[in-house]
Amino acid sequence: MAFDWSWFWPEFLTAINQTFYMVIVGLIISIIIGLPIGVVLVITRENGILENKIIFNILNVIINIFRSVPFIILVVAIIPFTRLVVGTSIGTTAAIVPLVLYTAFYIGRLVENSLLEVDHGTIELAQAMGATPWQIIWRFLLPEARSSLVLALTIATIGLIGASAMAGAVGGGGIGDLAITYGYNQFKTEVMIITVVTLIILVQLVQSLGNIIAKKLRRK
Template sequence: MHFEPWFWPEFFSAINDTLYMVIVGLIVSIFIGLPIGVILVVTREGGIIENKALYNILNVIINIFRSIPFIILLVAIIPFTRLIVGTSLGTTAAIVPLVLYTAFYIARLIENSLLEVDHGTIELAQAMGATPWQTIWRFLLPEALSSIVLALTVATIGLIGASAMAGAVGAGGIGDLAITYGYNQFKTEIMVITVITLIVMVQLVQSLGNLISKKIRRK
């Protein structure tokens, strides 16, 4: 493949933008999604801090955000994005919809991971006199940690895909490079290299997630 001299600086800048959106978006999404996922588990019927009203409210909110395709969410919350970061364009602006899209997805994944924990573990914690907080922090989360790592791996891969879609509205990154030059200017070689790059990124994330999860299970 032959690439013009300007391509490689643009390419590496696009990778940098994508990594910025994914890393910052993932960190913020975890800070939001992890507590929500835990709350869903402990407040559900039969949970250690049962609160049906809170559970139902959070459940509906998560279902609403998960039912909206990312590209629609991206456009629909433009006024909110402008309110938060002062603009609706660029990589920083893209992080707002990326977080809203990913945080609630992570919450659901965390909920599923925690529900896999044997109920006997919780009963043991309660029998030992553990408080609800101790039960969550010292028993529930450690038991589910391997599964949580895999869940976050899936969420990260979804975030990479969403960040590429954000390029459709000028958010920068690999997706923007593919659309601006690969699609709009009919440069097939640019489209191919961007697709290969995204595949490599996903493979690396999945392999790393699998490795970490496996090591945790062995412990």
């Protein structure tokens, strides 16, 4: 029996829009949360410019907890919190809540690793010049790590795309929902193939763009 494409493309375009919505909004909020977390981890760690073992250890444990929980379990575990934030636990907007919690702390760890790559001599030079901790962060630490930060955010974006696909398993919409509803449940192999190829293309585009931007920043 020939595959009927008439219904598929409208559903596919809707799924693509939902995926972009989840990824873009989720990434923006995750960066707003994750970037400061990564900076705080670096400056409060041992021998950091604002060493504070209590804050560092608390953040470190929180990040490890969220990173150790698989996304599909996290979605279910925080349903009450999701309802509190957006008023529902089902739908594309509701899926953004667990996506942010899943990605923000991951970004925090990636940012930490990127900032730790900055030569400590740069920090010592800034301190010798009398720079304040705030000036060290914004004028020395972040600019020196910008290329590495771009690659870190690229990795986080790819992870977010994958997580947004899994959100389809719990009614989050997007490409994952399309693949499960029609490709898996209705045994439509064509749908599965198209959704998988679409996700591969998205990941390749994001990775290529991240590599290009990071390369240009390194040259500067």
